[in-house]
Amino acid sequence: MIETARRYWDETMTIILDQTIAQKQQNWLTAILGRQTFWVLIAVVLACIFLSFATDSFATAKNLYNITRNVTFIAIVALGMTLVIISGGIDLSVGSVLCLCSMVLAVVMHAGYSIEVGIAASISTALLIGAFNGILIAYLGFPPFVVTLGMLSIARSLAMVASNNTVVYQFGPDHDKLLALGGGAWLLGIANPVLYMIVLALLTGYLLRWTRFGRYVFAIGDNEHAATLTGIPVRKIKVAVYMISALSAGIAGIIQTGWLGAVTTNIGAGMELQVIAAAVIGGANLAGGVGTASGALIGAALIEVIRNSLGLLGINAFWQGTFIGGAIVLAVLFDRIRNFRHSE
Amino acid sequence: MAVLELTNISKHFGAIQAVNDVSLSLEAGQVVGLMGDNGAGKSTLVKMIAGNFRPSHGTMYLNGVELVLHRPVEARQHGIEIVHQDLALCNNLTAAANVFLGREMCRAFGPLRVLDYRTMYRRAGEIFRELKSETRSRDLVKQMSGGQRQAVAIARTMLSEATIVLMDEPTAAISVRQVAEVLNLIRHLRDRGIAVVLISHRMPDVFTVADRVIVMRRGRKVADKHIATSSPEEVTGLITGAIEQV
Numbered sequence: 225m226i227e228t229a230r231r232y233w234d235e236t237m238t239i240i241l242d243q244t245i246a247q248k249q250q251n252w253l254t255a256i257l258g259r260q261t262f263w264v265l266i267a268v269v270l271a272c273i274f275l276s277f278a279t280d281s282f283a284t285a286k287n288l289y290n291i292t293r294n295v296t297f298i299a300i301v302a303l304g305m306t307l308v309i310i311s312g313g314i315d316l317s318v319g320s321v322l323c324l325c326s327m328v329l330a331v332v333m334h335a336g337y338s339i340e341v342g343i344a345a346s347i348s349t350a351l352l353i354g355a356f357n358g359i360l361i362a363y364l365g366f367p368p369f370v371v372t373l374g375m376l377s378i379a380r381s382l383a384m385v386a387s388n389n390t391v392v393y394q395f396g397p398d399h400d401k402l403l404a405l406g407g408g409a410w411l412l413g414i415a416n417p418v419l420y421m422i423v424l425a426l427l428t429g430y431l432l433r434w435t436r437f438g439r440y441v442f443a444i445g446d447n448e449h450a451a452t453l454t455g456i457p458v459r460k461i462k463v464a465v466y467m468i469s470a471l472s473a474g475i476a477g478i479i480q481t482g483w484l485g486a487v488t489t490n491i492g493a494g495m496e497l498q499v500i501a502a503a504v505i506g507g508a509n510l511a512g513g514v515g516t517a518s519g520a521l522i523g524a525a526l527i528e529v530i531r532n533s534l535g536l537l538g539i540n541a542f543w544q545g546t547f548i549g550g551a552i553v554l555a556v557l558f559d560r561i562r563n564f565r566h567s568e
Numbered sequence: 569m570a571v572l573e574l575t576n577i578s579k580h581f582g583a584i585q586a587v588n589d590v591s592l593s594l595e596a597g598q599v600v601g602l603m604g605d606n607g608a609g610k611s612t613l614v615k616m617i618a619g620n621f622r623p624s625h626g627t628m629y630l631n632g633v634e635l636v637l638h639r640p641v642e643a644r645q646h647g648i649e650i651v652h653q654d655l656a657l658c659n660n661l662t663a664a665a666n667v668f669l670g671r672e673m674c675r676a677f678g679p680l681r682v683l684d685y686r687t688m689y690r691r692a693g694e695i696f697r698e699l700k701s702e703t704r705s706r707d708l709v710k711q712m713s714g715g716q717r718q719a720v721a722i723a724r725t726m727l728s729e730a731t732i733v734l735m736d737e738p739t740a741a742i743s744v745r746q747v748a749e750v751l752n753l754i755r756h757l758r759d760r761g762i763a764v765v766l767i768s769h770r771m772p773d774v775f776t777v778a779d780r781v782i783v784m785r786r787g788r789k790v791a792d793k794h795i796a797t798s799s800p801e802e803v804t805g806l807i808t809g810a811i812e813q814v
Binding site: 433435442446449 | 640641644652654655656657658659660661665669670671672674677680681682683724
């Protein structure tokens with residue numbers, strides 16, 4: 225097993241190196257320097273170093289624990305969103321789907337069912353919504369923007385219907401289990417949501433890089449017509465992509481419910497924009513065909529570090545939007561400059 | 569013996585008669601130039617062979633056995649490959665990834681099945697060498713010249729043991745030097761014993777590389793003769809209708 229893993233690792237490294245070398249016909253350093261994800265990562269690291277010196281409160285265990293945990297909700301949903309964006313689509317409904325899934329979990333558990341039943345109901349809801357979005361988009365030719373905009377409205381409204389627009393904070397017999405699931409730290413003092421995020425990121429990375437499914441998502445995003453002509457089941461793949469996106473929102477919803485210990489109907493409001501921002505800052509191209517799992521994580525991290533640092537530096541919270549918006553424009557500007565140089 | 573035989577094939581879309589009573593045969597190791605004006609029925613004819621359309625009338629025989637195709641995939645399974653006019657390439661993927669698109673090779677990794685990058689790079693590299701193309705497996709299609717892109721599209725047809733390759737306007741949008749490259753690729757296919765159908769508007773290409781020329785006009789086949797016995801002037805006349813039929 226170890227031998228297999230080592231060979232796998234060697235091959236992966238060889239391929240990555242070979243690819244970067246061959247693609248740019250320059251050395252690997254130049255290739256890494258050409259990646260948007262790398263520069264965003266540098267920005268995150270520099271910001272962290274700066275904040276460690278500039279404030280007393282940044283580099284404390286408690287604050288770092290907070291940051292890593294806060295990153296996860298955006299990051300997990302951004303993983304699903306990255307897939308959608310690579311396929312050339314967009315999913316505006318994730319914030320509302322997160323809310324509905326949280327509410328389904330809360331209402332089902334509040335009614336006295338076990339945590340397993342609650343999670344099953346919540347996940348099923350997510351998959352159903354994803355399938356609905358996907359089928360309308362892939363089989364009936366609706367624009368993704370319109371379908372998911374509609375779902376943004378529908379899902380939040382359904383969450384209000386399900387809860388009668390109340391706050392749910394009692395989760396029946398398995399109340400403590402749910403809170404431990406989202407709020408605990410079962411391994412080495414790392415917050416549980418962070419563990420889930422890492423596992424899900426590895427899974428997404430595996431899907432994108434090592435499976436036919438991932439390959440097809442990239443192909444569809446770049447040239448859907450070509451994908452169809454070469455016999456790729458374009459419609460099924462698209463439905464699956466929207467189901468994964470909704471699923472990621474559902475999972476984030478379950479974890480967030482456990483962490484917060486209460487669900488209101490405005491949880492996840494406006495989240496879709498932060499998630500899309502994370503994906504785009506992480507290098508996903510809204511035109512389709514480009515994006516990585518690691519980028520989604522790093523993009524989410526940059527947004528959270530900006531948010532956190534403004535508070536610690538005592539800057540008025542009203543400035544948050546300006547800084548996050550600036551980060552989006554900067555990240556994409558970098559990409560534009562690189563393309564500009566290429567075309568010259 | 570003919571690899572593919574079409575007898576009295578017609579295709580109409582509603583009231584429009586796109587292909588009208590066409591019979592022809594393809595021989596192994598022969599390049600057939602298929603010429604005609606826009607709307608003459610060339611593409612419709614080729615799309616019936618490739619499984620995109622079903623003929624309204626008539627029968628196709630592959631190696632003497634009747635051939636009925638419902639989907640393009642079935643044509644591929646029978647060894648009939650098509651190179652589309654727009655090449656159907658993904659710019660964001662490598663040459664190898666494009667060659668194997670829809671037919672990726674996988675290998676077992678523990679309980680998982682993962683893409684077999686190494687084998688696909690190697691196999692694609694072998695095909696490019698065989699085609700005497702300078703295309704490299706690991707290069708992104710985005711960065712390639714028109715000729716290299718053609719090589720990638722043609723390499724697809726060599727993954728399986730194709731017997732018939734249909735090419736739709738392969739030289740329409742590339743530079744003069746690249747045209748020579750593509751014509752060489754076509755010769756390679758022919759030398760492997762593949763029957764090639766070359767749809768083209770470009771007279772010099774057909775007269776350089778084809779063994780036979782078939783001319784269509786308004787859905788009908790108006791000529792089918794060896795290249796040596798024809799001339800560009802005659803073909804032009806057939807295409808425009810100045811010469812009725814030969």
